[in-house]
Amino acid sequence: MPALKVPRREAEPVKRRLKSLGLYDGKRRPRREGGYVLLPVISDPRIEGLGYEVLPAELPLRPERQIYRNLESVLAERLSEEELKHLRRYDIIGDIAVIQIPPELEHRVEDIVWGLRKVHPFLRVIARKGFHEGAFRIRDYSIIWGERRLNTVHKENGVEIKVDLSKAFFNPRMKGERYRLAQLVRDGERILIPFAGVLPYALVIARYKRVKITAVELNREAYELGRENIELNRKKLKGEIEFIHGDVFEVLPELPTYDRVISPTPRGVDALALTLSKAEGWLHYYDFVHEADIEAFRERIIEECERQGKDCKVKIKKVSDFKPHVFKVCADVKVVD
Ligand SMILES: C[S@@+](CC[C@H](N)C(=O)[O-])C[C@H]1O[C@@H](n2cnc3c(N)ncnc32)[C@H](O)[C@@H]1O
Incomplete structure (x- = not known):
């Protein structure tokens, strides 16, 4: 995938410009190389006209994209390419996985549960999510596998956060x-x-x-x-x-x-x-x-x-x-x- 080689002191303004032009690839992370930064960009003819060197670079995916990619590769065993395109990003909250399942994958719920458990063996609950409702912004969930609960302890940024997805927004x-x-x-x-x-x-x-x-x-x-x-x-x-x-x-x-x-x-x-x-x-x-x-x-x-x-x-x-x-x-x- 292409990257733009930009002097370090210009990296931030160039990144902002790429974002405003819709050319920045937010799924991958930039990487420092000496006095330069390799900024991830999408394949688009416009990147050649920006005045910076364009080169192919294996930039790592952002962590949340990486886990998502893992599920995709596990499910490639069972789902067609067309079906994989409908797979949505999911969240892990403590030992609960929360995923949105679009109508196109309604018949694949069991395979998705299998894939999530394979990628995250520690899971105890898998729930599908609806929309945030009402003033308290609580989502509507239905549990599709595991224990019948939506409370757990989530670890983030060095703290533990008790949540109950059926009672409060998180x-x-x-x-x-x-x-x-x-x-x-x-x-x-x-x-x-x-x-x-x-x-x-x-x-x-x-x-x-x-x-x-x-x-x-x-x-x-x-x-x-x-x-x-x-x-x-x-x-x-x-x-x-x-x-x-x-x-x-x-x-x-x-x-x-x-x-x-x-x-x-x-x-x-x-x-x-x-x-x-x-x-x-x-x-x-x-x-x-x-x-x-x-x-x-x-x-x-x-x-x-x-x-x-x-x-x-x-x-x-x-x-x-x-x-x-x-x-x-x-x-x-x-x-x-
Ligand atoms: C978008 S959520 C953000 C919650 C929290 N800051 C977080 O990021 O997890 C908004 C929160 O505001 C609360 N809320 C809504 N209306 C409120 C009001 N008038 N006064 C106080 N809290 C309110 C909801 O119950 C909800 O917990």
Whole structure:
């Protein structure tokens, strides 16, 4: 597969440009070579005209893609090439595998279970997933193999997270995002996390940084699991977590301002003005945005900053695909004064 050989200091801007042109191959990882970085690109005639050397390179797949590829190769024994094209990405949460099975593979459920167990012998439950429902964003699952439970302990970024997929939202794909935020945080910060769920963001940040976190969650069962998670990780945490059970729109107006606010906003909820009003230094605001509307989203944030008399710098980062052309994005908003 092709790669673009780019001097190290130019790697980040070139990567951004490749992404905006749709030429960056996010399934593979870049690799450093001396003073250069090999950036993974897709096969496309446009890559020749970018002014950098194009060469063939075996760049490793990102880990989540690699596991997925393993399932694909195991199932190649039983499924046709056409059927393999319909195989979706799946998640491993503790000892539970969660997979979406499209109608084209309905007759292959047993083979998919066999393949998943072969690739992940530690699995105890395999569930197929439906969609996130209601204000608490709980998915609809049906167990297709194994023990009849949807609770487990998931390990991520050095913490253990008790989850119950039938009672509370949890998304293992945000692991990299939680790590990114934990790295941005400095010791001593006071942090507010509304829509905190079972506390994955709070735990990962408090695991590594001496901070004071206030987290807010409305779903009683997520709140209870979050409290258990604080106890489960107590000895490992450098920071402190205060967890409030309540509605963000009622609780936040009563709270002071914080150095940093992290809002994993549920889809369809607009908490921009409220969360921004609580941020002294940084707001990380998650939302779901069509790629054609990313600039409008940025402008909406800038307008809200102006309305609140704040001078802000806004960077929008695509965090994951949600559906074709719609991304989960994070707006990193720096409040300058
Ligand atoms: C997208 S989930 C994020 C959960 C968690 N931060 C995570 O990443 O796993 C949004 C969370 O907000 C909670 N929620 C929804 N509306 C709320 C409200 N008005 N006040 C407090 N929490 C709310 C839901 O129960 C859910 O746990």
